[in-house]
Amino acid sequence: MGWRAFLYGLWCLGIVGAYLAAAVVGYSPFADGGRSAFRVVSYGPTHK
Amino acid sequence: MAGPWDTAPPPPSEPSAPPPGTPPAKAGPAPATQALACPSCGGTIELKAAGYTVTVVCQYCGSVLDVANPDVRIIKEYHEAAAQLTIPLGTRGEIRGIEWEAIGYLQKSEDGFTWEEYLLFNPYHGYRWLITDGRGWSFGTMLTRLPQSGRFGTELAVDGQSYRHFVDGRAHVDYVLGEFYWRVRAGDTVRTADYVRPGWMLSWEGSGAEDSWTVSELLKPGDVKRSFGAGLSGGQMAGTPMPHQPSPYTGILRPAMLFAGIAVAALFILTMLFGGSSRLFSERVTIEPDRTGRSITLGPIQLDRSWQAVTIEAQAPALDNAWVDLDYSLVDRKTQQSYDAYGLAERYSGYDSDGSWSEGSRTAATKMAMLPAGTYDLLVDAEAHNWTGAMREVEVQIAVERGATFWSNLVFALILILLPVGLIFWRHFRFETARLGESDRGATSEDILASLGGR
Numbered sequence: 001m002g003w004r005a006f007l008y009g010l011w012c013l014g015i016v017g018a019y020l021a022a023a024v025v026g027y028s029p030f031a032d033g034g035r036s037a038f039r040v041v042s043y044g045p046t047h048k
Numbered sequence: 049m050a051g052p053w054d055t056a057p058p059p060p061s062e063p064s065a066p067p068p069g070t071p072p073a074k075a076g077p078a079p080a081t082q083a084l085a086c087p088s089c090g091g092t093i094e095l096k097a098a099g100y101t102v103t104v105v106c107q108y109c110g111s112v113l114d115v116a117n118p119d120v121r122i123i124k125e126y127h128e129a130a131a132q133l134t135i136p137l138g139t140r141g142e143i144r145g146i147e148w149e150a151i152g153y154l155q156k157s158e159d160g161f162t163w164e165e166y167l168l169f170n171p172y173h174g175y176r177w178l179i180t181d182g183r184g185w186s187f188g189t190m191l192t193r194l195p196q197s198g199r200f201g202t203e204l205a206v207d208g209q210s211y212r213h214f215v216d217g218r219a220h221v222d223y224v225l226g227e228f229y230w231r232v233r234a235g236d237t238v239r240t241a242d243y244v245r246p247g248w249m250l251s252w253e254g255s256g257a258e259d260s261w262t263v264s265e266l267l268k269p270g271d272v273k274r275s276f277g278a279g280l281s282g283g284q285m286a287g288t289p290m291p292h293q294p295s296p297y298t299g300i301l302r303p304a305m306l307f308a309g310i311a312v313a314a315l316f317i318l319t320m321l322f323g324g325s326s327r328l329f330s331e332r333v334t335i336e337p338d339r340t341g342r343s344i345t346l347g348p349i350q351l352d353r354s355w356q357a358v359t360i361e362a363q364a365p366a367l368d369n370a371w372v373d374l375d376y377s378l379v380d381r382k383t384q385q386s387y388d389a390y391g392l393a394e395r396y397s398g399y400d401s402d403g404s405w406s407e408g409s410r411t412a413a414t415k416m417a418m419l420p421a422g423t424y425d426l427l428v429d430a431e432a433h434n435w436t437g438a439m440r441e442v443e444v445q446i447a448v449e450r451g452a453t454f455w456s457n458l459v460f461a462l463i464l465i466l467l468p469v470g471l472i473f474w475r476h477f478r479f480e481t482a483r484l485g486e487s488d489r490g491a492t493s494e495d496i497l498a499s500l501g502g503r
Contacts, residue, residue, distance in 0.1 A: 005303035012311035012465055019315055019461045022454070023322035026357030026418050030456035033358075033389040033416030043371050044435055045396040045407050 086111060094138070095227060096151040097169045104227035105152075107137060112224065112233045134278045135166055135178070137226045141275030143187055143267070146173055150276070152226035156219045158240070161284060167228060175229060178272065179264055182281040183290050185272040186249060188264035195243075195250060195261060202489075204243050204250060206263055211243030211250040212495070214291045214487045219253070246294035266292055289483035297476035301469070308469045315461050323453035325359045329426070330447040337370055337432040337439050347425035348381065349448050354421055357452035360391065360414045363445045367395040367410045369437030372444060375429040376414060380422045389414045393444070396435060415452040 022028060082098040085091070091108035095101055095115060102116045133153055135141075140149045152167030163181035170176075177188030195204040195211070202213040221236040236255075243250040251262045272278050289295075329349050335342055351358070362374050371394035378387040391414040397406035432442040477496060484491035
């Protein structure tokens with residue numbers, strides 16, 4: 001296994017670790033909270 | 049009459065052309081170096097493998113000489129200056145721990161594509177080939193046995209290694225220099241077939257008289273530079289991989305795919321373990337559409353963990369052609385810190401020329417991230433509006449749950465993990481497409497996928 005594969009393994013480990021940490025504290029950069037002040041909403045059906 | 053030999057020729061009982069690549073018997077004398085005078089131009093030709101060499105091409109005038117017999121005979125007479133070779137004949141170099149001397153040179157071509165073959169000789173190890181088309185050097189050993197049929201119809205096997213068929217052709221000898229263990233001259237034509245596996249090529253050459261098989265190993269670019277001082281020109285196919293050139297991405301792609309598989313499995317396991325939610329509070333509220341919004345305070349809501357996500361789910365089961373706007377504020381009773389979010393439930397339906405249709409959802413799930421522990425009130429500013437409907441009131445069930453499954457987190461993590469593998473695979477795909485594009489079959493997805501398995 002070359003160093004590039006090793007680095008990628010570390011990268012995967014980091015992603016999984018970050019995902020675990022986010023899951024433990026309930027973090028998401030995509031959560032809805034805090035967005036109400038900036039929302040742009042259109043109402044009505046859009047399929048036509 | 050004195051012949052051109054300066055020393056006596058080998059006795060007739062000695063084989064004049066042993067199986068190529070087979071080391072001469074170590075018990076017997078090693079082939080002697082002998083010198084002869086070219087009958088055409090008089091130049092002195094040093095014979096490196098006297099006793100085995102059948103023809104020699106004069107390095108001064110290019111005449112082809114028959115040296116299998118004591119009386120050197122001109123097979124074909126030329127008066128041309130010898131070409132400047134990348135590896136001058138007589139150059140010695142070490143490959144795989146054995147010193148070889150370049151004694152012969154062939155330039156061959158097929159449909160305008162040319163390559164060079166140097167015949168190497170070591171008195172104790174026989175003959176080898178050093179082959180280049182400008183993109184790389186291969187070290188060839190002639191087989192003394194026939195390859196076996198492989199697992200598939202287009203494969204052959206040597207020493208348990210499978211070689212896939214790559215290309216058939218007809219090679220033309222354009223230029224010859226030096227000495228050879230068979231009769232060869234410019235203008236000769238042989239049929240060829242190449243079979244490959246990463247880093248190796250199995251080549252067949254057939255003429256009316258004989259067939260020969262050679263296995264050649266692709267050398268590292270610096271090997272021949274170090275041993276023979278010969279670099280690479282790039283050749284006519286510069287930029288295109290050689291038929292037996294291993295993809296530089298295979299080495300990282302296989303472990304990367306393993307790591308990616310393990311990481312993806314871990315992500316899904318963590319999602320199952322930490323996803324989901326437990327209900328803390330639920331209350332039903334009624335909103336009158338098209339009126340001034342209504343403010344409702346719900347609670348208390350107790351959050352025990354240091355940090356947690358919260359899901360607020362609003363369900364309006366009777367919503368029809370209307371929408372409900374919900375502004376949420378989770379307010380910590382102790383600190384008065386407010387965490388805001390927004391939910392929208394909307395449901396529309398109708399009929400048109402295509403029949404009935406519906407869109408939207410009567411449920412709005414709002415997820416809030418990383419709320420600290422505390423006792424909270426949920427302030428809801430709710431408004432409802434009819435679109436084409438005529439609802440006089442809308443009932444909304446609002447539930448607060450601790451925890452949330454952030455699918456966006458999972459998708460983001462999957463992208464971060466799979467993107468590098470995808471890029472590497474894409475580059476491998478392009479490499480293999482270019483390599484296999486030169487084959488008779490062309491680049492097929494089956495071959496490209498097989499290349500990941502080392503075939």
